Amino acid sequence: MKLGEDDVRAIADEARLSLTDAELVGAVRYINNFLEMVDRFKELDLKDVEPFCFAETNVCPLRKDVPAVFPDAKDILAERTRDMGSFFKVPRIVEDAVGNRDVSCEPAMGA
Amino acid sequence: MEFHALGVHEIAAGVRAKKFTALDVFNECLDRTIACESKLSALITVTADSGRAQAREVDAGIARGEEMGLLAGVPVILKDNMCTHGIRTTAGSRILGYWSPPYDATVWRLLSSEGAVLLGKANMDEFAMGNTTGTSAFGPTANPWDLSRVPGGSSGGSAASVAAAYTPLALGSDTGGSIRQPASYCGIYGLKPTYGLVSRYGLIAYGSSLDQIGPFTRDLEDMALAMQILAHHDLKDSTSVAKGNIDFSLPMGDKNGNVNLKGKRIALVKDFQDFTLDPPIADAMRRVLRVMEEGGAEISEVSLPTVARYAVACYYAIAASEAHTNLARYDGVRYGLMVNTATSLKDMFEQVRSQGFGSEVKSRIIAGTCLTEPVRSEEYYVAATRVRTLIAAEFGKAFEKVDAILQPVTPSLPEKIGESDEDAMKGYESDLYTLPVNMAGLPGLSFCTGYARDSGPVPGFPSEPTSGLPVGLQLVGPRWSDKNLLDIAFELQKVLGAPQIARGGI
Numbered sequence: 296m297k298l299g300e301d302d303v304r305a306i307a308d309e310a311r312l313s314l315t316d317a318e319l320v321g322a323v324r325y326i327n328n329f330l331e332m333v334d335r336f337k338e339l340d341l342k343d344v345e346p347f348c349f350a351e352t353n354v355c356p357l358r359k360d361v362p363a364v365f366p367d368a369k370d371i372l373a374e375r376t377r378d379m380g381s382f383f384k385v386p387r388i389v390e391d392a393v394g395n396r397d398v399s400c401e402p403a404m405g406a
Numbered sequence: 407m408e409f410h411a412l413g414v415h416e417i418a419a420g421v422r423a424k425k426f427t428a429l430d431v432f433n434e435c436l437d438r439t440i441a442c443e444s445k446l447s448a449l450i451t452v453t454a455d456s457g458r459a460q461a462r463e464v465d466a467g468i469a470r471g472e473e474m475g476l477l478a479g480v481p482v483i484l485k486d487n488m489c490t491h492g493i494r495t496t497a498g499s500r501i502l503g504y505w506s507p508p509y510d511a512t513v514w515r516l517l518s519s520e521g522a523v524l525l526g527k528a529n530m531d532e533f534a535m536g537n538t539t540g541t542s543a544f545g546p547t548a549n550p551w552d553l554s555r556v557p558g559g560s561s562g563g564s565a566a567s568v569a570a571a572y573t574p575l576a577l578g579s580d581t582g583g584s585i586r587q588p589a590s591y592c593g594i595y596g597l598k599p600t601y602g603l604v605s606r607y608g609l610i611a612y613g614s615s616l617d618q619i620g621p622f623t624r625d626l627e628d629m630a631l632a633m634q635i636l637a638h639h640d641l642k643d644s645t646s647v648a649k650g651n652i653d654f655s656l657p658m659g660d661k662n663g664n665v666n667l668k669g670k671r672i673a674l675v676k677d678f679q680d681f682t683l684d685p686p687i688a689d690a691m692r693r694v695l696r697v698m699e700e701g702g703a704e705i706s707e708v709s710l711p712t713v714a715r716y717a718v719a720c721y722y723a724i725a726a727s728e729a730h731t732n733l734a735r736y737d738g739v740r741y742g743l744m745v746n747t748a749t750s751l752k753d754m755f756e757q758v759r760s761q762g763f764g765s766e767v768k769s770r771i772i773a774g775t776c777l778t779e780p781v782r783s784e785e786y787y788v789a790a791t792r793v794r795t796l797i798a799a800e801f802g803k804a805f806e807k808v809d810a811i812l813q814p815v816t817p818s819l820p821e822k823i824g825e826s827d828e829d830a831m832k833g834y835e836s837d838l839y840t841l842p843v844n845m846a847g848l849p850g851l852s853f854c855t856g857y858a859r860d861s862g863p864v865p866g867f868p869s870e871p872t873s874g875l876p877v878g879l880q881l882v883g884p885r886w887s888d889k890n891l892l893d894i895a896f897e898l899q900k901v902l903g904a905p906q907i908a909r910g911g912i
Binding site: 298303306307309310311312313314318321322325326329330332333335336339341344345346347349356357358365367370371 | 491492508509601602615641642644645646647648715716718719720722723726730737752755756757759760763765768769771772773775776777779785786788789790791792793794795796798834845847
C-alpha cells in the first residue's frame with residue numbers, strides 16, 4: 296500500500312522531524328520506493344526462520360554492573376554551549392496550569 | 407625527508423631507533439596535509455597543536471630511554487564518528503557540530519597507548535549514511551586520483567587521507583561497505599573486520615548490529631600491525647567477542663617470491679555473474695582470477711541466491727530501523743545543537759532535529775520509524791531479521807567449501823561529485839557487493855588491482871604509472887578469517903604491486 300503525504304507527515308511527526316514541502320515530496324517518494332523494495336520479503340516463507348542474532352558463545356557478554364569513578368567528571372560538564380560552572384545549562388521547559396509551555400535557555404537548572 | 411611517503415612500521419622503527427623524531431614526522435605530514443587539503447577537504451578537524459604535543463611526548467619518552475610502543479610517532483587520522491577526548495567529534499553532522507566528547511573511543515585509546523599521534527578527524531557522510539562523503543554537513547571530499555570525482559563513502563575522508571599520504575594509517579567504520587568502497591575508489595587497502603573483533607565503544611552508532619571499525623593503509627604489513635593492536639576484547643562493548651583475538655603478528659612470507667596460493671580455496675559467486683560491471687572492473691576480476699589460478703589456488707563457484715535477491719532490501723530495512731533508534735537521542739537537551747526559539751518541548755525536539763539533520767539522515771529516520779511502527783513491524787522489520795538469518799546461513803554453507811570469495815566492491819568506478827542519482831534506491835542497489843558482508847558479520851578486504859584508462863586497465867601499474875582511477879576488488883571470508891584475507895592479498899600484491907600515493911592533481 297502506497298503512503299501519501301499525510302501518512303508520511305504523521306510518521307515524521309512521530310520521529311520528531313518537521314519537513315519542508317520539498318522535503319515532504321522527497322520523503323514520500325523515498326518511503327514508497329523503500330516499501331516496494333522490502334515488499335520482496337513476501338516472496339519468502341519465513342514462518343519457521345528465527346530472527347538473526349550473533350549466537351557464537353554461551354558466555355554472557357555483559358560486564359558486572361559495578362559503580363566506578365569516571366576519571367574526568369568535570370569534562371562531562373565542559374561542553375561549550377552548555378557550560379555553566381558545575382551545572383548543565385539546559386532549556387527550561389515550564390508547563391503552566393493551562394498546559395501552555397514556555398521554553399527559555401536563559402536560566403540555569405541546577406544539577 | 408619525505409616522511410609522509412613512509413609506512414607505519416617504517417616510521418615507528420625510525421622513531422624508536424632515533425633516526426628521526428616523532429615531531430619532525432608529524433610536522434612534515436602536517437605540511438603535506440595542509441598543501442593538499444584545499445583541494446581534497448578530507449578532514450573536518452586538523453589537530454595540529456594536540457598532535458605536536460603528543461609527538462613531543464613520544465620524543466621525550468625516547469630521550470628518557472623508555473620502551474616505546476608499536477606505533478611510536480606514527481601520525482594517524484580517525485573518521486569523525488570516533489570519540490576523542492576534548493577534540494570535536496561531529497559524525498559529519500550539524501547536530502553535533504561543536505560536540506567535544508569527554509572520553510576516548512577504545513580504538514583511539516589502543517592506538518595512542520602504542521604511541522600513535524592524532525593528525526586529524528576525517529570527513530564522512532553524515533552519521534555514516536551515504537557512499538560519496540557528499541552528505542557531510544561540512545561539504546564533500548574529493549577523490550585524490552581525480553578531484554572531480556567522489557572518494558566514496560561514508561569513510562571517504564579517511565580513505566582520501568591515506569591515498570594522498572597525509573598519514574600511513576586512518577580508521578574508518580563500515581556499516582554496509584563504508585570502508586571497502588572508499589578504499590577501492592581511492593586505491594588503497596581497507597579492511598572491514600569480523601563483527602566483534604574490534605571494539606565499537608566510542609563509535610557514534612548508526613546500525614549497531616552492522617557497524618564495525620577498521621583500518622585503511624597503503625601497505626599490508628601496516629594493516630596487520632594496526633589489526634594486531636585493534637583486535638582486542640573490550641569489556642566496554644558487549645558485542646566485542648572474547649575469543650576474537652587473532653594473531654596478526656605472524657610474518658606474511660617472502661615479498662619477492664612467487665605467488666603461492668596453494669591450498670587456498672577461492673570462489674566466485676555464481677549469482678553475481680549476470681550483473682553488469684564497468685569494463686575495468688570486469689577486466690580486473692579476470693586478471694586477478696588468473697593470478698590466483700597461476701598461484702595454485704583452487705577456484706570454484708558458490709551460490710548465494712538469497713543474498714543476490716534480498717540482501718539489499720534486508721540491509722536497508724535493518725540499518726534504517728537501527729538508525730532511527732540510535733538517532734532518537736539527538737533531542738537538543740543533553741548535547742549537540744540546541745535552539746532558543748522553541749514554543750514547546752515537542753517544538754524544541756522538532757526544531758533541533760529538523761535543523762540538525764540533513765535530508766539523507768531524515769529519510770532514513772523516517773523509513774526506520776515507518777518500518778518499526780507496531781502495524782508494520784512484523785511485516786518489515788521482523789521479517790528482515792529473519793531474512794538476515796537466511797543470508798548468514800547461506801554464507802555459512804558457502805564457507806564450508808571455500809576459504810574466501812573474490813568479488814567486486816562496486817559495479818562501477820567513482821562518479822563525478824554531485825552526479826548522484828535522484829532516486830536513492832538505485833544508489834542502494836550498487837551496494838549489493840558490500841553490504842551482505844555486514845549482514846553476516848564477515849570480514850571483507852578491499853584491495854587495489856591497478857589503474858584504469860579509458861581503454862581499460864594498465865597491467866603491472868608500478869612500471870607504468872598512470873593518473874587513471876584505481877580499480878579495487880574485494881576478498882570476503884568466513885568469520886574470524888581476517889588474517890587469511892591479508893595473507894591472500896599479500897600473495898596477490900607480488901603481481902599487482904602495492905598501492906601508490908595518489909597523484910590526481912594534488
